[in-house]
């Protein structure tokens with residue numbers, strides 16, 4: 001700071017003295033103001049900040065002492081050098097006791113005066129600098145304190161014993177403690193019991209720099225009162241960084257350890273986000289069940305454990321039967337709701353330690369580790385699953401029936417690695433589907449791998465149509481009262497040149513998805529009509545030909561024309577044909593479907609609802625449709641129980657059909673008891689292995705030739721199982 005920036009005031013009642021002093025200072029490069037007498041001096045001092053005043057003591061009216069009193073009273077921060085003619089020691093002492101910097105007697109030695117002035121100015125300058133520094137320091141400390149206390153992190157200092165010597169105010173909002181109550185307390189007070197070991201390392205950190213602890217995760221305990229923010233969890237996840245604090249930091253040999261400084265960051269939100277992401281990565285969002293990834297994880301773990309403990313484990317592959325129907329006809333919202341309800345019921349079947357996962361779509365997988373009683377254990381669970389799904393599900397006033405096909409593989413018998421176990425459970429599941437769904441089956445080596453697992457179905461089907469790999473089989477439909485064959489259902493078969501027979505269950509759903517069912521359907525229609533014509537031409541008794549029609553095929557614009565052309569081409573009257581349509585086919589495009597069905601009906605063609613009872617039980621649409629027949633799905637027949645009232649579905653369908661004047665065909669009749677029951681409740685017709693599996697055309701014509709044109713040996717109108725055809 002140059003002296004120019006310092007302001008000097010010369011006060012004297014003698015203008016000559018004033019001038020000579022001002023000149024003297026000017027020569028030394030010091031600029032100064034002047035005031036004649038004490039009164040003017042006070043005016044000057046009040047107007048401007050001075051650093052130094054050269055003050056005469058003896059002045060009339062307002063003397064030098066009065067000026068000094070004023071300076072003191074106004075708390076002016078300046079130095080006063082008395083330049084006075086007063087020679088007494090007392091005067092000097094008084095002046096100094098009033099705060100004068102120095103006392104110079106007139107006449108003064110110029111050099112002495114200048115030196116004194118310079119010293120006073122220098123001291124003043126230093127004092128000013130000092131003050132500035134102190135102000136800055138205070139300000140920075142205030143700022144620092146502010147930053148520390150408003151920091152989102154907990155900041156603390158521990159002494160070498162681990163007791164808090166400082167902790168910022170953040171601790172209040174995060175853990176519910178008052179910062180002051182923790183001073184002197186040991187850090188362990190705050191640490192979650194399970195994290196004591198980790199905490200010991202981080203909180204006692206002595207290292208500094210790169211080697212110090214960084215971002216170590218642990219949990220702190222909240223104070224036990226309800227004001228704490230995280231009172232539900234009572235623990236706060238944090239990320240802690242800490243380092244040692246030393247005196248003489250620069251000199252490693254002499255430095256002394258003072259304690260630890262640490263910063264703890266609240267990572268609750270991040271943890272929650274991580275947990276959510278983690279959950280989502282390993283769970284199915286619709287049902288909250290573990291997903292495929294988590295199942296694979298658990299299965300691989302369970303296999304390792306089973307290997308070590310020489311135990312068995314089981315994998316169940318579970319596929320809902322006809323779920324696609326529900327999804328297609330009632331929509332995804334109801335489909336989703338159904339999946340949720342199904343998974344809740346399934347959960348009730350599993351034991352602790354089992355993993356029920358949603359594998360995708362309507363597929364579930366159940367991992368059963370620690371099988372002790374062998375197949376019996378598993379059988380019980382599989383039966384329980386089939387059982388809990390038996391009661392209808394109610395969704396939005398719809399009563400929905402679902403069942404599940406369950407395939408089971410066992411470690412180590414059916415596979416020792418994950419993929420084999422899953423694959424074999426899957427194959428076993430397909431065998432259940434093949435055998436009429438709703439049940440369970442253990443894998444066995446003689447089960448063949450479903451075709452589509454090996455080959456591309458799409459090209460396969462195209463080739464099959466070109467190469468005549470499809471053929472039709474015909475399953476008799478019997479009038480229960482008379483035992484007569486009244487019709488046959490045409491069922492398509494695929495004889496693959498390499499893979500052998502491929503069941504409709506394996507390729508029809510795929511063909512429906514891809515639309516190839518349309519071509520297959522036309523092929524079936526034409527061939528079934530051609531066969532019927534041959535029987536008619538041969539003079540065989542008139543029977544009805546039932547043909548399955550898929551939704552995609554019925555959606556074709558020219559389907560009605562195509563069918564009526566076909567009838568014309570083969571000379572078949574409409575009433576000899578019955579088209580089997582599933583409920584979901586009708587429901588998905590009700591308006592256009594009704595229109596087409598009515599046209600077909602006008603041409604005499606019969607319409608049957610296939611697999612009735614499985615789509616959903618909203619029956620209100622029945623009377624709107626031009627239908628003649630209901631085919632009760634074989635799942636219901638399978639469950640027919642003579643002593644049980646659980647036959648209510650069948651009873652209801654038969655009674656309802658009677659009311660609507662519809663023909664009823666029971667599908668999948670396999671036992672005499674089932675047939676007896678159906679007879680008792682006046683069900684009209686039956687179809688099933690009891691009377692015959694789907695048969696080649698020539699076998700059918702043989703059967704029809706026999707007189708009476710019924711299955712031979714029918715007694716009391718009811719065909720006996722002795723006379724089953726195969």
Ligand code: C2E
Pocket residue numbers: 435436475490491492503504505508517521524548549550580610611634667668669670687688689690694
């Ligand atoms: P669906 O129309 O309900 O056909 C009846 C199915 O039940 C046939 O299976 C038949 O073999 C089987 N079945 C008959 N009696 C019994 C029995 O007593 N016990 C058991 N467990 N099963 C019996 P298939 O031939 O495997 O056909 C399965 C499904 O594939 C058919 O069910 C039908 O939906 C579809 N399908 C078959 N052929 C065609 C076709 O030409 N066109 C279309 N669109 N679908 C077809």
Ligand code: MG
Pocket residue numbers: 489548580610
């Ligand atoms: Mg059918």
Ligand code: MG
Pocket residue numbers: 610611631633634667
């Ligand atoms: Mg059916």
